[in-house]
Amino acid sequence: MTADEPVTEDGPVAADGPVAADGPVTEDGPVEGSAGSTSVRRWPLVGALALGIGLVLAPVVFQMFTRAPLGGQMIDEFAPFMAEDELGGFGDHLATIDAARDELAASDAVGPAHTATRRFVDEWPDIHTSMGGMLSDIRANIDNYRAVAALPPFPLFPWFFVVPGLLAAVIAAAGLRASHDGPAVGVGRALAAIGVGLVLAPAVFQMFTRAPMGGRMIDQFEPLMTEARVAEMQTSFLTIGGAEGELRNRVLPEVEAARGQLPATQAFVAAWPSIGNDMAPMIGAMADNLDNFAAVAALPPFPLFPWFFVIPGLLLVGLAAAHGLRVPTRAASSAPPPARPARKARP
Amino acid sequence: MTRRILALASAVLLVATACAGGDPQAPTDAADTAATSGDGAGSGAGSPGPLVGAFAIEAGACADAGVTAGSSFRMVQIGGTVSDGPFVSNGDSPCGDQTWVPLEPGTDGGLVAGSHQPAPEPAFDEAGNALAGAITAPTTWFAVAFATSTNATDPQTGDATVTPAIEHDGEGALTGDLSAWAASWNGQHFNQGSPKPDGSAPGNTTPVTGSYDPDTGRFTLSWTSQIVGGPFNNFTGVWHLEGTFEPA
Numbered sequence: 336m337t338a339d340e341p342v343t344e345d346g347p348v349a350a351d352g353p354v355a356a357d358g359p360v361t362e363d364g365p366v367e368g369s370a371g372s373t374s375v376r377r378w379p380l381v382g383a384l385a386l387g388i389g390l391v392l393a394p395v396v397f398q399m400f401t402r403a404p405l406g407g408q409m410i411d412e413f414a415p416f417m418a419e420d421e422l423g424g425f426g427d428h429l430a431t432i433d434a435a436r437d438e439l440a441a442s443d444a445v446g447p448a449h450t451a452t453r454r455f456v457d458e459w460p461d462i463h464t465s466m467g468g469m470l471s472d473i474r475a476n477i478d479n480y481r482a483v484a485a486l487p488p489f490p491l492f493p494w495f496f497v498v499p500g501l502l503a504a505v506i507a508a509a510g511l512r513a514s515h516d517g518p519a520v521g522v523g524r525a526l527a528a529i530g531v532g533l534v535l536a537p538a539v540f541q542m543f544t545r546a547p548m549g550g551r552m553i554d555q556f557e558p559l560m561t562e563a564r565v566a567e568m569q570t571s572f573l574t575i576g577g578a579e580g581e582l583r584n585r586v587l588p589e590v591e592a593a594r595g596q597l598p599a600t601q602a603f604v605a606a607w608p609s610i611g612n613d614m615a616p617m618i619g620a621m622a623d624n625l626d627n628f629a630a631v632a633a634l635p636p637f638p639l640f641p642w643f644f645v646i647p648g649l650l651l652v653g654l655a656a657a658h659g660l661r662v663p664t665r666a667a668s669s670a671p672p673p674a675r676p677a678r679k680a681r682p
Numbered sequence: 683m684t685r686r687i688l689a690l691a692s693a694v695l696l697v698a699t700a701c702a703g704g705d706p707q708a709p710t711d712a713a714d715t716a717a718t719s720g721d722g723a724g725s726g727a728g729s730p731g732p733l734v735g736a737f738a739i740e741a742g743a744c745a746d747a748g749v750t751a752g753s754s755f756r757m758v759q760i761g762g763t764v765s766d767g768p769f770v771s772n773g774d775s776p777c778g779d780q781t782w783v784p785l786e787p788g789t790d791g792g793l794v795a796g797s798h799q800p801a802p803e804p805a806f807d808e809a810g811n812a813l814a815g816a817i818t819a820p821t822t823w824f825a826v827a828f829a830t831s832t833n834a835t836d837p838q839t840g841d842a843t844v845t846p847a848i849e850h851d852g853e854g855a856l857t858g859d860l861s862a863w864a865a866s867w868n869g870q871h872f873n874q875g876s877p878k879p880d881g882s883a884p885g886n887t888t889p890v891t892g893s894y895d896p897d898t899g900r901f902t903l904s905w906t907s908q909i910v911g912g913p914f915n916n917f918t919g920v921w922h923l924e925g926t927f928e929p930a
Contacts, residue, residue: 426769511798566760573759575771576824580773580780583825607825612810615868622915672690 377514379658383507383526386647386654390500392494393643402630409627410480412620415442416473417480418616423619432575433463435603442597444590445567452586462571469568470536472555478601479552482545483637495644497538499529501652510658522601527655533648550637553628559629560621572579572611579607718792728896730852734796735930737848737901739818739923744777753785753818753925758918764886764906770917774822785923786819791813792925793817793832793903795848801831805866812866828867830874837864837871838911841879848890848903856892856903864905865919870912876905876918884908884920899926 351529394400415421439445445452487495503526510522537543556563583604591595635643734925742752757770777784790799794817801814812820812829820827832846843862850856861875876890879882885908892903902924909917 425724451771565915569915569917572913577771577773579825584773608809611824611826611868615870619870619912619915622913623911 376658377511379388379654380507380510380514383651383654383658384504384511386650387500387502387504387507389502390496391646393496393500395625397635399496399634400628403492404635405627406631406634409624409631410484410489411628412627415483416617416620417477417484419474419477421613422470422474422477424613425466427465428606428613429463431515431603431606432459432610433597433600436460436541436596438597438599439582439586444586444595444597449581449586450651451574451577451581455574458571458574459484462574465567466571466605469559472559476555477550483552484544486542486549487540499533503529523655523658526658527648527652527653530648530653530655533644533651536648540646542641546640547638552634553637556628557632560625560627563623565618565625568621572614572618573678576607576611578610579604583607673674684805700803701742703796705920716910728852730850732795733848733850733856733894733927733929735794736928737795737903737923737925738795738918738928739785739792740923741788742782743784744779744784746778747898748777748779748782749784749922751924752789753923755783755785755821755922756781756916756920757762758886758906758920760916762918764888764918766919767930769920772823774825779856783821783823785821787925788815788817788819788830791928793846793860793923795858796930798832798834798843798845798877800833801829801837801871801912802866805837805871806869810868812868814866823867824900826868828865831866832860833864836862836875836879837866837874838873839879843875848892850896854893854895856890856901858890858892858903860905863921872909872912872914872919874907874909874921876907878907878910884910885916892923894927899928901925901927 384660436456439452442454445456506522506525506529510526513522537546580601587597587601587604609643686891690751693705709834730804735880740752741867742754742756744750748754757765759768759770762768767781771780772783773783775783793799799814799816801804801812803918805814806812809826811827814820814829814831817830820829822828832843834843834845835841836843843924844859846858848856848858848861859877861873861879861881863873863875865872865874878887886906887908890903890905892901894901902922904920904922906918907913909919
């Protein structure tokens, strides 16, 4: 003992807890039963055990084992569409269709018998608004998408809780056992290391910036990723495609027979295979990921995710500190095992 | 008139054979029986059990209305019913009612029961036209060719499928498992089987049923299959094949 060591009413206090003046000292503090000793602090270990179990159970409670992989699948399947080039192509398609529609609306080539074309001419403005809005929403979220895609793979997320939680629980349990049977080496430090790892993980993975961006993406995609919206897209596709077939097979031949021309409509018809080729997979990706999106949206809010690591990490560090971080001295570690206090003889 | 007499005679014969213990091979459908000819494709295929061989299809025929004979395909829109539609109108259909799409036989002549007729690799050309052509000839659908195939591994779901199987009950009725049936279009695959590869029958999906005359080999096969996933999610394909069965 040195003059710098704190002293309590019960005697000097080591870094790991109160220590009897002359009793044996282990890494984890004085051992119960030593001459003049006080007990090892068990509550930090109990707290660490509870925290570890909580971390292990959190993914189960939030159904992360099922939802997180679905989120990963969604991220993968959206990838082809979350690019400026691709979205620019869609914008060009909409412009091509729009020009054809305006041309047809101003033309007398479309007669009462051209039902599919008439429907297209009537409905296109609303379709254009809806599809254009959707493209804008998607384009506005490209950076958010990239941020989420740059996070560690979604299927690993539950394990980021389970693994440290399990480690903390096992180490705390070992520490508790040691408090009965003898000293355990490095319990406090090990718990502290796990805690520091949890605190640092969000920083390492840039979760503080990426997770809120993911949250914004989820919020802004919510109106797009509904069955009703997908059904609307499917119906719009049929409206456009139905008109294209009628234009190609009936209207344009009639116009050309009359030596007329509808250049914008011809351009639309010429581009249709490419339009359909781009549009159908996108609608398919939306339809296929409705459940995946719902699973991700049902997870706790993305901006909270970093704190799900930081808070338990800080708690774990605090508990480790309360338990004690001191490295055992050679003398202490070679001290004889503590004797348990003799039981008083029952009268 | 001749058909009526034949039908009546067949009905009498049917009752007589039923009373006498019955011939399990006798078709119950009077119309089918009426169509029986002496040079049918029977060859023992009238016995109850699986029919293994080619169900050679007849091309669908249509004029001002829908398909009136032969094989056809229709697609029910979301929320519709098989009986009342609404059906998707295909601007490339030659029918007056463009919700009907006539099907033409492919290079194998039709559906082969007892083996798969898989999609080729690659399954599409650069424009997204499907290239499978064994069962039905590629058919234009919204400017892009769609094709049919039966695959050991369903190209949409990745699930294993049952080898196409058609069962004759010995009395003129057919049932079957066409979980391997897939349609391909525009770079996309759609399982169109019944049941689905996982054995389910979602939404408007109905079992494969049909009729068969062992004497003539004439058959019909019909089923519906709701699409699960992809751009036509929740739409329903309505399939009808008819033609002549050719035992293997």
